[in-house]
Amino acid sequence: MEGLVHSRFNPVHATRHRSFNSVVTSVQPLESSGLGHFDNTLPSKDILQLWRSADAVCFDVDSTVCLDEGIDELAEFCGAGKAVAEWTARAMGGSVPFEEALAARLSLFKPSLLQVQEFLETRPPKISPGINELVKNLKAKNTNVYLISGGFRQMINPVASILGIPPENIFANQLLFGSSGEFVGFDVNEPTSRSGGKATAVQEIRKVHGYKALVMIGDGATDLEARKPGGADLFICYAGVQLREAVAVGADWLVFNFADLINSLE
Secondary structure: OOEOOOOOOOHHHHOOOOOOOOOOOOOOOOOOOOOOOOOOOOHHHHHHHHHHHHOEEOOOHHHHHHHOOOOHHHHHHHHOHHHHHHHHHHHHHHOOOOOHHHHHHHHOOOOOOHHHHHHHHHOOOEEEOOOOHHHHHHHOOEEEEOOOOOOHHHHHHHHHHHOOOOOOEEEEEEEOOOOOOOEEEEEEOOOOHOOHHHHHHHHHHHHHHHOOEEEEEEHHHHOOOOOOOOOOOOOEEEEOOOOHHHHOOOOOOOOEOOOHHHHHOO
């Protein structure tokens, strides 16, 4: 498409006059008290062994690595927060195809390149408590760490920078802008732009690198989908921000804080 700009701009350059310090808000992880109907909060020996032996761990970003849903925050910044958040809840619960929900949400506010840049400049990432330490511990064990998200690369790059995750380990969607910076859509060729996309990304990662044990960690239905033959061996549901019951029930291991995963590495 003539005049189309993929805008793989470096947000650090766009905001070179200030640092991307992470923000850990006062939001506390959800607690597991009163949730006795879940029988997967204590991992079996086999699950623990798989977790400890993983040579690759893939993280969802929104409501997992970060305390919020990036598209909801951007929509709120652009004045369409409530309507978009309703669509996000439906998408994460798996009640509508992801690609349908993504297109519908973006059509409600059509963010321009300038709006995205202003958003990044004024709202640093809200990193979940414990995630930085967990990633450091995994890397110390020579475990490769990936970010796989249905969100947008423009907004995930600063998160990856904080955690020390290289750009080539990011699988995410790409906002597209016209020559004047106007919103024109998103890259439908990215696997994460459609239902089953995270599973496709995980399978691709595994095929390329030949990992023997791969773990997926997230909170949504699209994360659970990544556990399949040739994909993730283990799915850990992180419910420290959002507890989605259908996803929690289907998980191999349900955790409410990253400290549990850090302590279990030892």
